[in-house]
Amino acid sequence: MNRITEQESKYNDIDKMSVMEILKGINAEDKLVPLAVEKALPQIEKLASAIAERMIAGGRLFYIGAGTSGRLGVVDASECPPTFGVTFDRVVGIIAGGDTAIRKAVEFAEDDAAQAWIDLQEYNINEKDSLVGLAASGTTPYVIGGLNTARKHGVLTGCVICNHGGPIVAESDFPVEVVVGPEFLTGSTRMKSGTAQKLVLNMLSTTVMIRLGRVKGNKMVDMQLTNHKLVDRGTQMVMDELNIDHEHAADLLNKYGSVRKAVEASKG
Template identity: 70%
Template sequence: MNRVTEKESNYNHLEQMSIHEVLTNINHEDQSVPGAVKKSIPQIEALTGAIVEKMKNGGRLFYIGAGTSGRLGILDASECPPTFGVPYDWVIGHIAGGDSAIRKAVEFAEDDQLQGWKDLQEYSINEKDVLVGIAASGTTPYVIGALNAANDAGLVTGCVVCNLDSPVAAASKFPVEVVVGPEFVTGSTRMKAGTAQKLVLNMISTTAMIQLGRVKGNKMVDMQLSNNKLVARGVKIIMDETGVTEDRAAELLEKHGSVRASIDNCRS
């Protein structure tokens, strides 16, 4: 396959550039990412639709990847409970090498084609669930092996990759291919490819949560009230939705412990 993610950068002699030149050129490259994501919306829509269908019937969403890709999956999964008030086992991110690999690379963890599916057994993954492989190159053995095993087990599978016609895409029933071109630093897929993956994961999880009823209007009515900033946001949402005073909104929130419940009980 032709790996665009490994192609030579459009820039050279980076060490001779000024700070301003480096920043400007990185920003110039980054501007191409949203356009590449836009071209992939039909693929993203197909995958998200399959995810929503499974989750409405009690399934879970799993992300699996290595390195930057694995970390991005964990990031997206970890933000769903506080943002949308869902259980921590609705969206699960897993990285090659386990939790220690979140902070420090685990050598050769991504090269084991059998380990990915073995690791997922910890969660009793089954045919109700969806597995999305994340791999900028689209060639990560750890991810390919997990997707192939998931297909054999009857799961819905998808991926987010940044090369066309990759082995990861071939192993996915719903591939998403976002081709952003060569990186500013040759092969450094934490840059444009990572940005593209982050955008796509945001789109998938946010759309799924909206479809699952976890947003009202445009508000996070099920968010966890885990700090003063979020409590204040909750009070404002209640005020906006019901027209009550700030004091009354705060009373409702303290009583019911939930923005949604406060709004519902105010109107009942």
């Protein structure tokens, strides 16, 4: 397989560049990422729609990946509860090598094709759920093995990769291929490829949560009020929605614990 993510950088002698030359080169490559994501929108639409349908019926969303890809999945999953008020087990990110690998690389964890399904079984993954494999190269054995076995058990499968085709696509009902080209630093997929995956994950989880009714208008009405900034934001939302003063809105938010509940109780 011709892995675009491993192709040599278009930039030579970057170790001899000035700081500004390095920054301009990276920035020039980064500008290509959203254009590549735009080309993949039809694929992203199909995956997001399929996941939303299953989650509306009570299913869960799982991400699996190794290295940078795995970390991005963990980040996206961990941000869903505070942003949308869902329980921590509705969107789950799993990284090869376990939580230790979030901070420190675990040698050869990505090469174990059987381990992903073992990790997923801890959550009793089943045919109601969706599994998205994250791998810039599209060739990571951990992810391929997880998707393969999950698919055999009736789990909906998808992937987000930065190559054309490959074995992960063959195991995915809804593949997403965002081809960003060679990295500024040859093979460093934490750069453009990681940015592309981050953008797609933002799109997936946000779209799915909107379809689940976790957004009202353009507001995060179910967000968790875990710091003063979010409490202030929530208070302003209640003020705007009910046309009341700050003190009254703050009292309602404190009493009901969320913007949605405060507004519904007052309008009910």
